[in-house]
Amino acid sequence: MAENKLPEEEKNTRSLNFIEEIIEEDNRIGVYNGRVHTRFPPEPNGYLHIGHAKSICLNFGLGKKYNGKTNLRFDDTNPVKEDTEYVDSILEDVKWLGFDWEDRLFYASDYFGQLYDYAVILIRKGKAYVCDMTAGEIGETRGSPTRPGSESLFRSRSVEENIDLFTRMRLGEFPDGAKVLRAKIDMASPNMHMRDPVLYRILHTSHHRTGDQWCIYPMYDFAHGQSDSIERITHSICTLEFEVHRPLYDWFIREIGIYSPRQIEFARLNVTYTIMSKRKLLELVRDGNVSGWDDPRMPTICGLRRRGFTPASIRNFADIIGVAKRDNVIDVSLLEFCIREDLNKSANRLMAVLNPVRIVIDNYPDDLVEDMESVNNPEDESKGKRKLPFSKSLFIEREDFMEEPPNKFFRLAPGREVRLKAAYIIRCESVAKDPETGEIIEIHCTYDPQTRSGMPESNRKVKGTLHWVSEKHAVKAEIRLYDRLFTIENPDDPENGKTYKDYLNPDSLRISSAMIEPTVKNAVILDKYQFERTGYFSVDKDSTPENLVFNRVVPLKDSWSKVEKVK
């Protein structure tokens, strides 16, 4: 009993990350009456990636941990970039990751009316004004981080004039770019975001949800905090680059005089050998460097899903990497560890030969077929067993045979014995080669009938165990082998004169085929298997019953190839 309790206790006493500390302190003081309400606020202008997954797991995880709630809100304030295609994919991805926003799906565009009223409040307080300068002029008069800006000539317009102009902006009397609404704060602030930021711009563009109802749209800064406020969010968690926005976030809430959530910033996720920037990801798709947003090499959620990652593995990854404020680059091997750990326990095993060479058991009866029994998953007895047809002519991996084996080679070689998993121990007697090329065509073996799995003699120790598949029963499938998309750890940090594109890995996709045991015929899209001794594979969406296609999620750990490389 007491022992059963231990892991539970450990879990509860696990140290808190800095956000949890803030929340617990807020709860202790009673700032939000012990209420915890978070939100995940994507802009629907692209597909979600593993970095978003970190944020999703964080926000929904916090909601769950503190018996609170988590909203899904689309930050859709820029109709130029946004589209329902992205809304749909985001909905699907969050759901797939295993999170539920229940009845709390919101859009910043739901609040356009309210936001407009907030702007009017600021105007009436003399805290906002309509400015006629061009974008260029506003930029020039903003100054620089080290030099104060200068005030707009329109800064002193009367409240009445501002109300009139803002109303007419909304009515569509002015063309795009003619006027903006600006906050009246401080053009000399050391924080650039406080130098009379733009609140509203004129955009005669149809919005994916509000259509042509509006021709002025709020900027991020004017929409985000107020949306949080409207939804009674307690802790508004975002990434580090918004840290300098926080004074402005608080300024709007205070000046408008509404409920105040608390913005907290954490360091975004980076992973080695890939990129996380939406813009660059989009370029890869547009330039055809990958097949699409869901290319299995992409760090997108849909890419990882297609590759064969499980929601649990990604959630676990997000949990393990932690949350802090310092910049970080997570080693991709940690992600690989997470999916291996999950699939090792959940994926059934299959015999699949990726690079086949024929072996003939010379002393095995020509037409005999025996059913060999093999466990589906040694980690999970409940997964049962299956039958593998065995016959005279088989395939094994070409790499599992060497004519002149080095020291620690435990596999098949002339005169050597190995075990065929779940079947017999065989001995290599001779090798048939192509007289022209010298390539091995056939390996001739003999088997020991007393060593069939389960028989007493089968306990004989041999150095190696190989996977195999019966030639006439084998099912051929297409195999897609993936490697990292980039050749350097941090493609975002290229050498002088180069860009991330210069580091694209030309071998990130290798298409091959495999001979697989007949059980594989039952495989359907997204099914995951461990191909014995080689790796984890997932059925691709291109797969059909006649033409199976597998993605390699990740290879098995391979300490032999390491030994080989050292030589």
Add this chain to the structure above:
RNA sequence: UGACCCAUGGUGUAACGGCAGCACAAGAGAUUUUGGUUCUCUCGGCCCAGGUUCGAAUCCUGGUGGGUCAACCA
């Protein structure tokens, strides 16, 4: 030539003034009908300099290094 943020093994992340721990990676061994899994072990760290203190990774000061900020993007 500014403001703000950050700094713990190779990579991440703990420590709340009291023995620097965990995970991944790396290395060694045991087990194994997967060179997988599992188990054991090893390697390796507080950016620097002062100060406060009986005692500092932790607090203070000053350096150094890194990041963010000058879209009518989010």
